[in-house]
Amino acid sequence: MKIIVCVKQVLDTAAQIQIENGKVVSPGSSRIINPYDEFAIEEAVRIKEKKSDTEITLLSLGPEGFKDSIKKALAMGADKAVHLMDAEFEGLDSYALARVLARSIEKIPYDLILCGRQAVDGDRAQTGPALATFLNIPFVTVVTGIEFSDDFKNAKITRQVEGGSEVRELPLPLLLTCQKGLNEPRLPSLKGIMAAKKKEVLTLSASDLDAETLDIDDKRMIEENLCLPPERKKGIILQGSEISGELVRLLREEEKII
Amino acid sequence: MSVDRVLAVVIEHDHGETKPVSLEVLSAARKLADQISGKVVAFCFCREANLSGDLFIRHGADEVRFLTHPDLQHYIHENYVSALLRELEKSAFDYLLLPATNNGKELSAVLSARLGVGVAADCISISVNDGDVEAVRPVSAGKAHSTVRFTGKKPHILSLRPNVFRNPPIARQGEIVEEAIQLPEFSQRVRELVKQVGSQLDVTEARIVVSGGLGMQGPENFKLLEELAEVLGGAVGASRPVVDNGWRDYSNQVGQTGRTVSPDLYIACGISGAVQHLAGMSSSRCIVAINSDPNAAIFSVADYGIVGDALKIIPALTREFKKVLTS
Numbered sequence: 001m002k003i004i005v006c007v008k009q010v011l012d013t014a015a016q017i018q019i020e021n022g023k024v025v026s027p028g029s030s031r032i033i034n035p036y037d038e039f040a041i042e043e044a045v046r047i048k049e050k051k052s053d054t055e056i057t058l059l060s061l062g063p064e065g066f067k068d069s070i071k072k073a074l075a076m077g078a079d080k081a082v083h084l085m086d087a088e089f090e091g092l093d094s095y096a097l098a099r100v101l102a103r104s105i106e107k108i109p110y111d112l113i114l115c116g117r118q119a120v121d122g123d124r125a126q127t128g129p130a131l132a133t134f135l136n137i138p139f140v141t142v143v144t145g146i147e148f149s150d151d152f153k154n155a156k157i158t159r160q161v162e163g164g165s166e167v168r169e170l171p172l173p174l175l176l177t178c179q180k181g182l183n184e185p186r187l188p189s190l191k192g193i194m195a196a197k198k199k200e201v202l203t204l205s206a207s208d209l210d211a212e213t214l215d216i217d218d219k220r221m222i223e224e225n226l227c228l229p230p231e232r233k234k235g236i237i238l239q240g241s242e243i244s245g246e247l248v249r250l251l252r253e254e255e256k257i258i
Numbered sequence: 259m260s261v262d263r264v265l266a267v268v269i270e271h272d273h274g275e276t277k278p279v280s281l282e283v284l285s286a287a288r289k290l291a292d293q294i295s296g297k298v299v300a301f302c303f304c305r306e307a308n309l310s311g312d313l314f315i316r317h318g319a320d321e322v323r324f325l326t327h328p329d330l331q332h333y334i335h336e337n338y339v340s341a342l343l344r345e346l347e348k349s350a351f352d353y354l355l356l357p358a359t360n361n362g363k364e365l366s367a368v369l370s371a372r373l374g375v376g377v378a379a380d381c382i383s384i385s386v387n388d389g390d391v392e393a394v395r396p397v398s399a400g401k402a403h404s405t406v407r408f409t410g411k412k413p414h415i416l417s418l419r420p421n422v423f424r425n426p427p428i429a430r431q432g433e434i435v436e437e438a439i440q441l442p443e444f445s446q447r448v449r450e451l452v453k454q455v456g457s458q459l460d461v462t463e464a465r466i467v468v469s470g471g472l473g474m475q476g477p478e479n480f481k482l483l484e485e486l487a488e489v490l491g492g493a494v495g496a497s498r499p500v501v502d503n504g505w506r507d508y509s510n511q512v513g514q515t516g517r518t519v520s521p522d523l524y525i526a527c528g529i530s531g532a533v534q535h536l537a538g539m540s541s542s543r544c545i546v547a548i549n550s551d552p553n554a555a556i557f558s559v560a561d562y563g564i565v566g567d568a569l570k571i572i573p574a575l576t577r578e579f580k581k582v583l584t585s
């Protein structure tokens with residue numbers, strides 16, 4: 001089986017952020033693999049452990065710094081990587097990003113594409129389903145369970161919906177966006193880290209992909225005025241012997257919630 | 259009245275019931291429509307038109323279109339996309355508003371890709387500026403906000419976060435249309451939805467969320483939170499360490515790597531307030547924090563704080579709420 005795993009690098013979720021010149025900054029904070037993409041990588045590696053003729057190709061679009069996450073994902077067990085890197089790719093919206101990813105995938109054979117259910121910075125949850133749409137393959141989002149048929153030609157997919165879950169059966173090839181609960185991502189082993197150093201990372205630019213023939217420069221929208229959320233008004237600490245009753249009174253009479 | 263623009267709303271429903279968030283989306287569309295002399299059309303894809311069209315009208319629809327097909331009993335994105343594209347061909351709309359649920363987000367992504375149009379995802383406020391709609395949306399789970407303006411082709415798509423756009427229904431007039439539609443065969447592509455389990459109130463949709471952290475000291479103590487949530491008609495949430503310890507299901511997790519929530523009331527019990535947790539819940543309308551550590555970060559976002567042992571305070575709170583709510 002040939003699996004493509006899409007990987008994005010994001011700011012550590014534990015990081016405090018500031019806004020400078022319309023951009024998020026967080027000096028000294030580390031970058032991590034998007035947590036939902038880690039579930040995708042782990043799932044691919046687990047499939048390979050069951051089906052040894054599996055080949056896992058990472059696909060990542062981002063600047064030079066993304067190499068750290070690509071290395072880590074290779075150390076977790078992916079076989080090789082394609083790194084799409086070009087100044088022209090900066091600030092692409094989800095539509096354009098998915099167009100570029102789809103173009104790069106035209107040259108890679110696959111049976112399964114795994115993505116995270118969303119990147120924890122943009123929080124749009126758009127790229128995965130948009131990519132499947134451009135590739136004209138079926139997809140399931142927010143996946144918490146994958147069960148293959150014995151011949152790996154079909155899959156039974158569990159998907160999270162608000163208040164429950166649903167199960168669908170689909171033939172491969174297909175694209176899945178992975179949600180927490182699917183698995184527990186491993187830490188790379190020392191052996192994995194050593195092996196990763198020898199694995200192939202192919203870097204492709206916009207011109208390698210003939211990206212100028214994609215309409216990625218057409219603006220569909222402008223996302224701007226990045227700012228910190230409005231500060232919450234200072235709260236009060238309740239004291240005294242009748243705290244519970246007082247809180248209920250406040251929520252009822254002042255906040256009018258109860 | 260001359261109508262300038264058409265605002266389409268896709269109704270999300272499940273097991274024969276309209277999702278409350280769909281009524282919120284209708285209310286938000288109504289508010290926008292009133293500012294741009296627009297018309298709100300509610301699209302309800304279903305097997306049979308057994309939902310209340312009047313309810314959609316009272317929440318803001320000028321026209322309700324029940325589009326029926328045997329395959330539309332459950333949401334399946336391929337069917338919804340086909341049906342929507344067919345409607346769009348018949349008559350253009352300027353804006354398409356959806357709930358920012360798992361279904362709404364994937365629908366908006368597919369339509370964006372098919373039509374080459376922009377999406378403002380998970381909006382928490384929408385307004386009209388110079389005749390154009392713009393939307394504020396959280397990024398990094400709410401650590402920052404950005405503003406989206408549309409520039410390209412229409413329809414411009416907005417998905418709206420649950421719980422943020424609630425408005426009471428009003429008496430209004432509107433038109434209800436029912437039509438059986440054709441859908442392409444997806445037999446090879448997508449087999450039927452085989453089962454659907456669970457119908458508990460979701461943390462993202464609950465008006466009140468009672469959430470527990472490591473300060474709850476063990477999974478067995480979460481029954482205290484369940485009791486409180488039941489009295490309040492809310493849902494139980496959890497912090498990441500609680501979920502990572504296996505005390506609660508991952509669907510309960512609130513924070514940057516879980517669910518981002520904006521309920522009317524968020525009660526944080528024994529939660530210290532890690533950065534990624536605060537990101538996921540600090541847009542709640544009112545926050546109550548109960549924690550034994552007076553220096554816990556959770557108090558920095560709380561409207562009301564109680565310093566003390568959550569295990570002792572929660573049962574007392576439950577009793578007080580019960581008293582008030584049953585009297």
